[in-house]
Amino acid sequence: MANSPEMRASDVDRDRVAAILREHTAQGRITMDEFNERLEELYKSKTYGDLAKLTADLPDVDLRHRQLATPEAAPAKSGNLHPGMRAAWGAWAAASAVNWVIWLIVSVSTGDMIYPWPLWVMGPWGAILLMSTIFGNGPKRS
Template identity: 70%
Template sequence: MAQSPEMRASDRDRDRVAAVLREHTAEGRITMEEFNERLEELYRSKTHGELARLTADLPDVDLRARAAVPATVQPAAAPAEREAMHSGMRAAWATWAGASSVNWVIWLIISATSDSWVYPWPLWVMGPWGAILLVSTVVGGGRRKA
């Protein structure tokens, strides 16, 4: 179905134009100032015609045909780098450590202010969660694919 200039644009349409504008900025066709101005106008746009005016003075860019850096150009990763933990797994471990630390501090404050010994309940928070993360890391979910 052909899109008329009066047809309302969707968020996906705006995201596609934003990607095109980013590409033109990266290639040096527009400056950062122009990019920011066009981006502001982009998110105020309501129709396909308004979106088309934002890129009318720029050549067409096929984002699907844009290849990543060819494998021959990429340097070979060092063995230690290949074994590095994936950023998502590092974030999961950092979240686990932060939550565990907060729970232990709360437990320590409660223990210090009470008259009797307090059961170390933070073990129940960090234990199962940590075990799942450990298994995911060891089995390979945390390693980068080479």
């Protein structure tokens, strides 16, 4: 913690404390209600002393040496798939699902199985995404 509790805290300091609170919430040390209460107080705080009160009952909290999580340091959630590629696959799946539901509604309401036109939406888009996923360069590293 800073030498002087009266010293004013910056937005970066508040972000560090928010990261600490999220980490301790994920580890089960504080409940979601406590997390929300502390987060509300966090963004009202002005000094290092105010920040220290929010983390006083949590182990291993040193705000000066706490590093903010960077996207490069964060572990990949779904293998090595780039977050943008995960989003693209999600958009493809959602659009495909909507098209198939529309196709099904029209087929049922007319009483006749109509041509499966959603394949023309899914196919080319999915093929491009598949090629990008397989042969893409992945995330850029510095």
